[in-house]
Amino acid sequence: MNKSSLTVSLSRYVLAAVIGLLVASLILQSQGYPITEFLSVLATSTVGTPYAFLDVLRWMTPLLLSGLAFLIAARVGYFNLGVEGQIYIGSLFSAVITHVLPLPPVLALLVGILAGMAGGLIWAYPCAWLAKRFGVNEVVTTLMLNYVAVLITSFLVKQFFLATTVNGGTIQTITTDEIEANAVLPTFTPYSALNAGLFIAVAVTAVAAFVLGRMRTGYELRAVGEAPKFAKYSGIPVARRKFQAFLVSGAIAGLVGALETQGVLHSFIAGSLDNMGFNGMLVSLVAMNNPIGLFASALFFGVLQNSQLVISQVTTVSSYLITVVSALFILAFAANPIQFIMKTWRARRER
């Protein structure tokens, strides 16, 4: 990317953020809430205390990986809307394996993570296979399997893995028993849920960025996604690469579930993973499907998600306002006013 196009994309983001906040302020104003308070909560929750930013990074972790999961499928032309469900399955797999198998420290951690990835992969497999074998539209299959994933995990937990209370009774929330301590990803401070999962997420994304950008595999995936006929002509096994990318996408989604289970929740908790996959899709779209851009994009959404939790705790403002801000941001980003401005400006200069 050259310098001027970088400036253009950066201004695209900045403008989108400004528009998002501006409209949110108008909404606040009309409801009689002080804007300053809203903005100060937004700032405090992000950088106000030494631990605030750690919480932002905590939310960035799953967003980064679910963004990556979406992006890898998108590279070959698949729209994996099933990241959500694949995360659920990954989380459950990880929670069950690490609870059932008592393993030594590092091994327990690894086995849990691999189980999660396997879960995500297994959930993506039928969609990938149907798309490859019969050309079934993956948007439909992945989206539908999300519902199945959410409900089947709850069902399985209720039937077989429901947590027991200390005195042996059952509890109300649909949740599994706590996982073995050996399988838990270490946290940095007791004041934040941020854990070693961040390093895994960053490392995986960095490796993926390198593979996609510099390696033959990345070239092949790009060719398959952007010019399938050219890919076939070049001797790239188009169908197989698409299939593989779909499964990798599912595995990375499963990894998100595993990291949530082993890093933050320490069990499978129904309802605690809502929208994580769909937010990943937004992260990837805002990053314009650029793996390096995922970092900035995930950080941004991390800030929003973190402040969403804080805002409802300390103010009377609805936490949904943060959803409104992020929705407005994405709208303004997708509409791309910068492009329009540049075009008019150029046209005027040429006259």
Next chain:
Amino acid sequence: MSPIQSGEDYIVFSSISKSFGSNKALDDVSVIAPRGRVTAVVGENGAGKSTLMKVLAGVVEPDAGSVTIGGERKSFRTTREAALSGVGMVYQETALVPELSVWENIILGWEPVGAGATLSKHRARRDVIELSERYSLPVPVDALVRDLPVSVQQQVEILKVLHRQADIVILDEPTSVLTPQERVGLFDAMTNLQAEGKTILFISHKLDEVLNTAHHVTVMRKGRVVASQDNRDLDRRSLARMIVGRDVAPIERRAAPALGRVVLDVSSVALGALHEGPGIRGASLQVRQGEVVGLAGVSGSGQYELVQAIAGLETPDRGSVVFDGTREVRIDAKSNSAQSVSALRAAGIGHIPADRNLVGSLRGRPLWYSAVAGRLHEPEFCRRGIIRIKTARALASDIIAAGDVVASGPDAHPESLSGGNLQKFIAQRELMLKPVLLLAEEPTHGIDIGAAREVRQKLRQVAADGGAVLVASTDLDELLEMCDRIIVIFDGRVVLDKVRAACTEEMLGAAMTGLDEEQAA
């Protein structure tokens, strides 16, 4: 009615200049096109022909100069403005919506509106059918555009312009994708148009069709007009000299070396139709080292399917293809096509595909992406799975230099190259492989005569160097000029296989249209 009579000056370009960056595409160009006549604009790739036509069509705004039509000064800012004034342009690369049917594409943007502002489908469809009959451009009105071969897509483009009731029709190399038969159809259509008083401007590389159809010929070279005159005073040789700026010698045909071993053995290959037509139904042929073999046929006769099977892109239903290059590769019904392609490439097959945009290059990415097509298994371009961008870019630069391609460099995107230049790039890329067998589909499609001669000469050189070439082309003159042997496909079968010396144009034409078989029967 217009006061300007047929034959009088109608469209006047005066002193048009246009630069793209430092490149002067048009330099003080003045051209006059008479009303109701066919004016041909000829010249090499990048001579400025398309740019000049785009000025008229409202696509390009000139830096200086003006256009008048019938004495009225016009400056169109958009194609729609131009279309409303009766100027329509058919581009070299089609821009149709693949998911829509033919008639939908034709009316798109100019839909006839029925009662209550609804689209009157029935009327629209009927109009399109009428139009296609009137101008003898038979298109399947209900077929989806994506299912049609390029040649039919182009006819749809022409109909689209006609549907907009263009008074001035600009055709940018309309015949480059048409078969001889279709070309006749087009020329008939042009005659019809002209009979209705329409003015036609057409860009072409083909000397014969210019000489046969145009009343007035304008020759451009490097952004300037070098000649603008009546067709009467022209012949092939003088026209070719004006275009290139020097004499164009016929390609050199050195005494054929003794033919070597069989490198390609196709036996009874059958493959269902990929577009329209019969597909290929049991074709056998052999190609030996040291020969250039031509594959002739009316488009849709099955030669496309045959080439796809030979290239390993499609698995044949029956029969086998055995390629004996640096090692033997056998393709039959049990083969996996992705493996076949890479095995063939590794064994020394080169392939210039017919579709340079979707098959031959990776659009939207720097040229070096296209340059390394099928070569990433070579350690020179990819080591330990990591692409060596430096050598890949160097390869792209080499191809640009060796193929005489006009491109800003290895980072230019394929879509920024003119059609002819991209074709040269792809042809040169395959030539750089030093292939044992080079499959060439329409290798000079859209290239000007000077460059086409270069490409043909290079293809002959492949054979002279001990390789073999199989050329599929709808241009009979090209095949007669460069081949040692010509094979004609008709209705999915090989109907003629003769050495060049024993072939005449009439004989080939008869074989291509199945006249031979009828006579025999």
